[in-house]
Amino acid sequence: xxxKKLRRNIVMQGILGVSIYGFSLPYTPMRxxxxxxxxxxxxxxxxxxxxxxxxxxxxxxxSAIVQEEIRxxxxxxxxxxxxxxxxxxxxxxxxxxxxxxxxxQWPLPELLQFHGTADELVFHSWGEETNSxxxxxxxxxxxxxxxxxxxxxxxxx
Numbered sequence: 001x002x003x004k005k006l007r008r009n010i011v012m013q014g015i016l017g018v019s020i021y022g023f024s025l026p027y028t029p030m031r032x033x034x035x036x037x038x039x040x041x042x043x044x045x046x047x048x049x050x051x052x053x054x055x056x057x058x059x060x061x062x063s064a065i066v067q068e069e070i071r072x073x074x075x076x077x078x079x080x081x082x083x084x085x086x087x088x089x090x091x092x093x094x095x096x097x098x099x100x101x102x103x104x105q106w107p108l109p110e111l112l113q114f115h116g117t118a119d120e121l122v123f124h125s126w127g128e129e130t131n132s133x134x135x136x137x138x139x140x141x142x143x144x145x146x147x148x149x150x151x152x153x154x155x156x157x
Contacts, residue, residue, distance in 0.1 A: 116149025
């Protein structure tokens, strides 16, 4: 585990926040320049195949971190995994991998997705189209839209 990327903060009594940030990787949409990202992609487009090798590699890395935290301090039923933008996509992939590895060993909480309606980088419709098959697969999901929010966190988060 690259512990330099791991940040531990006591948020409040009994809650441990672990923040992991993207890694410096060659990023194809930026002409393979080094960028702080979770995985590579061929281009930023919904009609382009995912770069599965880089996603799988990062899922393996993050899964090891999750397992390490479970062994150290955090019971599975008290764990929350989330992310912003590419980190959100990585969180979805990671949870799916963990779900497949540990099918029915623990109940899944509701999957919450948030998306700004004015997002011009990752279109709002892409978020909706990500949520729909998850819901159809029987996962407990909810999709929340934020009017006029672009590709950013809102100020209350």
